[in-house]
Amino acid sequence: MKKFLAGGALTAVALGGMVAMAPAASAHIPNATADCTGLYVDFKSYRGGTDVEVVIDGEVVESTVLPGDFYDWVDFVEHYPFEDDTVAHTWSVSIDAHDDDRFDYTDEGTVEACATPPAKQTAQPATPEVVAGCAVTIDDVVLPENSEAVTYSKNDAGVVAALVSDEYQWIEDLGSWMPQADGSVLFPADLLLVEEECEETPSPKPSPTEPAEDEPSDEPSAPAAEEEPPVLAATGATVGGAAAFALLLVGGGVALVIARRRMAKN
Template sequence: MKKLLAGGTLAVLAFGGMIATATSASAHTPSVSSDCGFVNVDLKYYQDAKVTVVIDGVTVEDTEFNGGFQKRYEENLGLDKAHEWTVTVDAYDGRDGTQYDWSQSGSIGVCQTPPPAEVVTPVVPEAVAGCAASLDDIVLPESTEAITYTKTEAGIVATLNSEDFIWPEELGAYVPQEDGSALLPTDVIVLEEDCEPSPSPSVEPSEEAPAPSDEPTTASPSPAPAETEELAATGATVGGAIAFAALLAAGGVALVWARKRMQQNA
């Protein structure tokens, strides 16, 4: 009787152990919830396992854990867009290491209508003109919260900084590009002009001194004596001047002779 009771007790204990083991192994409890702005992952009663979380095609979690794992994901889950997610659990226990593997996918709809994009117009800088003008002479417009300006060989490129801004239907001098930017061509703001060649300074030939000649040159007449010029100025002739001088000389001689006679008679 005692042997029978002992055997029954062992059987009960063994059966209870099997039930406990089965319950423990099958108690893996994965749970995922999502709503506007979040995805929540809660994994319980696992032995060694690995969890992978993918949101909008990007793996945001790839972690091994033991026992349990809980985490809430909110980054990049804006309310103005729809999102998709997938949670995968690779449980290492169970038959072939795949018995308790688990995966679930879901989505989150648009929770808030985004505000309309703001219309912004790119700035056209002041044009330059000249025979040597180039794009380097253009003052680049200052970049703003909405638009970034850069220079390229083709001209000035205006780029929107985010989807919160859009171009107007008519861009004026700017040309829409396939990548969403706008191009202001160089020839619109750089007005080239033909350069006129500067005149070369003319060199006038210097006057050369006349070459010496072997032929005698006619001597220039000597200037007339000063007396002649003075006599000519008074209207007297050379002959008259000589006669007048002789008369004075004769008078002087007569005066001297008369004085001598007077002295002798005295």
């Protein structure tokens, strides 16, 4: 009977020890997998206070501490979808277990794109016309017309061409167009503006001044010259002389008439 009891007690202790060790034996189970759609993280039975970090394409997307304390068992399960499945992605995960360094975990990898992105259409910016003249500025430049692929604007640096969407890409040989950091291209103002020498504008001639009015003087004025009788334009004779000559003719005619009458009576 004593042997039975002793054996039963030993069995109970052994079973109790197995039950007590069961969580520890199944604890700290990390798992991270990725495909072209996203990253799956499944960390089972880690102590509270454990640090977890997830990085996708070089950017930290998760940095957290598992809730609870050292005596709590915590699961961490998350899915991180990739924003663009047409390109490849890199990923990494890390666990800093506070109960023992041997339970720390790191993993990383690269996944290929799910599908090949469609080929982009090429676009060629139109070259603006050169402007020549005296004191020309960028305001004198006429912008090319916008198209379904390219829009145009200008600033002090020159004319700027920009693609309307990611469906387009610039041709390889852009000529004088200079690529910019934002994806646009610039045609420099120095190649568009041709400065010409300005012609000097002649200064206006001064208008003739009007004669000044005679100022009154205290000295006596000279007597006015006597007016000469008007002269006939054709003969140069004066008007008074012409009148006397006319009276003489009239008188002679009357005398001639009287003399003829007398002669007729005799």
